[in-house]
Amino acid sequence: MSELKDKLFYKQKHVHDILDEAETAASEAYCKKYMDYLQRAKTERLAAAEAIVLAEKYGFREFDRDAPLKAGDKIYRCVQGKLLLLAVVGTDSLEKGVNLCAAHIDSPRLDLKQIPLYEDHELAYFKTHYYGGIRKYQWVTIPLELHGVVSLANGETVTVNIGADPGDPIFCVSDLLPHLAAKQSEQPLAKAIPGEKLNIIMGSLPLKGEEGSDRVKLGVMKLLNEKYGITEEDFLSAEIEAVPAFPVREAGIDRSLIAGYGQDDRVCAFAELQAIYETENPVRTAVCILTDKEEIGSVGVTGMISEAFECFMGDMCDKQGVKLAHCFENSFCVSADVTNAFDPTWPEVSEIRNNSKLNYGVAIAKFTGRGGKSGSNDASAETMGRIRKIFAANGVTWQYAELGRVDEGGGGTVACYMGNRNIPTVDAGTPVLAMHSPYELTAKYDCYMTYKAMKAVYASR
Numbered sequence: 001m002s003e004l005k006d007k008l009f010y011k012q013k014h015v016h017d018i019l020d021e022a023e024t025a026a027s028e029a030y031c032k033k034y035m036d037y038l039q040r041a042k043t044e045r046l047a048a049a050e051a052i053v054l055a056e057k058y059g060f061r062e063f064d065r066d067a068p069l070k071a072g073d074k075i076y077r078c079v080q081g082k083l084l085l086l087a088v089v090g091t092d093s094l095e096k097g098v099n100l101c102a103a104h105i106d107s108p109r110l111d112l113k114q115i116p117l118y119e120d121h122e123l124a125y126f127k128t129h130y131y132g133g134i135r136k137y138q139w140v141t142i143p144l145e146l147h148g149v150v151s152l153a154n155g156e157t158v159t160v161n162i163g164a165d166p167g168d169p170i171f172c173v174s175d176l177l178p179h180l181a182a183k184q185s186e187q188p189l190a191k192a193i194p195g196e197k198l199n200i201i202m203g204s205l206p207l208k209g210e211e212g213s214d215r216v217k218l219g220v221m222k223l224l225n226e227k228y229g230i231t232e233e234d235f236l237s238a239e240i241e242a243v244p245a246f247p248v249r250e251a252g253i254d255r256s257l258i259a260g261y262g263q264d265d266r267v268c269a270f271a272e273l274q275a276i277y278e279t280e281n282p283v284r285t286a287v288c289i290l291t292d293k294e295e296i297g298s299v300g301v302t303g304m305i306s307e308a309f310e311c312f313m314g315d316m317c318d319k320q321g322v323k324l325a326h327c328f329e330n331s332f333c334v335s336a337d338v339t340n341a342f343d344p345t346w347p348e349v350s351e352i353r354n355n356s357k358l359n360y361g362v363a364i365a366k367f368t369g370r371g372g373k374s375g376s377n378d379a380s381a382e383t384m385g386r387i388r389k390i391f392a393a394n395g396v397t398w399q400y401a402e403l404g405r406v407d408e409g410g411g412g413t414v415a416c417y418m419g420n421r422n423i424p425t426v427d428a429g430t431p432v433l434a435m436h437s438p439y440e441l442t443a444k445y446d447c448y449m450t451y452k453a454m455k456a457v458y459a460s461r
Contacts, residue, residue: 012360015397015445027448031258034270034447038260039248042164043147043241044292044302047105047266048084051273051290052076055086058277063087063312069319072281077312081149082106082292083302085312086276088458090285094322097330098285098313100423101276101454102304102414103269103337104294107262108132108436110139110173110198110242112148116235117202119217126171126200128242132295133411136193138437140175144200148240150230158228160238163245170245171200200242244438256359256444263440265294267430267447268336268454275455285316286458294337294414304414310421325422332386333425334457335377335415336450339363339401341431341443349409354402356431358443361397362453364388365427368403370410377415379426387426387457394456397449401431428453 019027037054041047052060055076063075069089076086084105090098110128118125130136145163152158163170175193176184184192206215207222224230230238248260269290276288293303301308314324342355356363366384369376391398403411418425430450433441 012357012399013397015359015361015443015449018397019445023448027444030274030448030451031444033274034267035248035250035258035260037270037273038258038262038266041105041266041270042145042243042262043109044082044106045149045239046147047262047269048078048082048290051084051086051269052078054273054277060086060277063315065315069316079306079308080302083306083308084288084290085309086273086288086290087312087316088276088279088282088286089316090282092283092285094285094317094320094327095330096284097327097332098287099282099458099460100287100289100331100333100418101272101336101457102289102291102333102418103272103335103429104265104292104298104304104414105269105290106132106292106295107243107264107266108134108295110134110144110200112146112235112238112240112242114236114238115232116240117217117221117232119214122206122216123204124202124216124220126202126242127196128198128200130195130198131241133436135189135437136195136198137189139198140173140193142172142438143170143245144172144242145245146171146240146242148238150228150234150240151237152230152234158230160228160240171202171242173198173200246439251441258442258444258447259439261438261440263430263432263442264338264435265336265429267432267442268338268450271430271447271451271454272336274451275458278455279458282459283461287313291414298414298417304417329422331423332383332457332460333415333418333423334387334454335413335418335425335427335429336454337413337415337427337429338432338435338442339365339427339429340403340435341433341441343433349404351402351405354400355404356399356401358431358433359445360399360431361446361449362391362428363399363401363431363446365401365403365429368410368412368415368427371407374410375412375416377413377419377425377427379415380424383424383426386424387428390456390460391453394452394459396453396456397445398428398453399431401427 207219251257251259298304
């Protein structure tokens with residue numbers, strides 16, 4: 001009976017029981033690179049910039065429309081500093097399609113409003129507007145860093161970075177003390193911390209020699225002007241984000257986990273990057289997409305709905321005299337996005353038979369969406385079979401994933417936008433605990449298997 005069960009039943013495999021010493025060492029080495037990237041890539045702009053620095057070390061060059069393009073060439077294009085596209089040109093014509101991996105590099109955060117700075121009872125604050133699906137109560141009383149750019153009136157762009165360096169100050173949002181929070185504690189979680197109260201404390205000292213109101217605000221503005229040359233009006237053309245100042249660390253006494261902000265979805269983004277960096281002379285052209293705005297619907301010039309992707313692919317197809325539509329219909333895409341790992345503390349929101357778990361490898365999701373799969377790509381049986389075959393041929397340990405119980409909630413990825421382009425697409429990514437929180441958890445083995453998965457997709461035919 002046991003032999004028949006082994007033959008006929010589906011059984012998930014714990015990665016720790018599969019990896020030998022060599023692959024365990026390879027996993028550790030890979031995760032060190034990933035943690036280093038994650039520490040420096042706390043916003044979409046920083047993630048794209050760091051990826052370009054690494055790409056150029058691996059021989060990638062900025063895509064020149066006027067330059068010839070041949071097999072083996074490594075090219076990239078960055079759009080507005082927040083959408084990055086990379087490709088390694090294959091020996092096959094683009095008519096036969098490309099192998100795509102698409103991840104996003106934006107994460108939930110607090111954005112500064114366009115008129116952010118104000119003073120109230122001799123404390124200076126920045127007003128914020130949260131970005132993406134955050135649980136607001138998690139963002140009070142934690143250390144924050146400020147990152148972004150300011151476009152000055154003269155056209156110059158200034159980069160803002162405060163809080164990342166050890167000698168920098170950090171920032172935070174205050175909360176009520178429990179002694180005075182009786183009414184607040186009676187509120188539902190979603191309402192206990194209103195969005196308009198997520199105000200970042202910027203300073204408390206009035207500027208010496210000044211009298212009247214707004215002396216603390218003026219002191220803060222003076223420091224910002226001395227450091228960056230900005231005035232209050234310049235905030236109107238600025239993009240500044242507040243992100244957690246927590247360091248990326250190993251977690252657990254056995255060091256099996258990684259704790260850090262923004263692992264949704266930079267854990268998959270880095271897996272794509274490292275995989276394409278190491279791709280040499282593929283048969284089918286390999287394309288890596290690091291997109292922006294996924295957390296708010298993939299909109300805008302730098303989101304996956306944008307035609308920036310068509311422009312990049314179209315420029316390559318033009319060089320080979322290939323119709324873009326023909327390239328798309330013969331392509332294959334993995335939407336590399338995270339999914340929820342089963343949490344034994346909260347088992348009631350998951351359907352364990354179909355939920356991913358830590359340490360069981362990269363997770364394939366046939367569909368995402370909400371309710372009746374609304375907003376989902378819903379990969380075909382053939383597409384699911386294709387990804388299974390690719391992973392099996394390359395020693396990739398994988399599992400199946402569904403984002404929670406039916407009618408419990410749900411979510412989306414960029415898969416539907418790739419499917420809308422007539423590109424067969426399936427979701428596959430790393431399971432995450434505490435997704436969208438300021439400090440997310442992943443398992444090292446799952447991170448490594450996600451990298452192996454992306455590398456296998458790029459090399460497939």
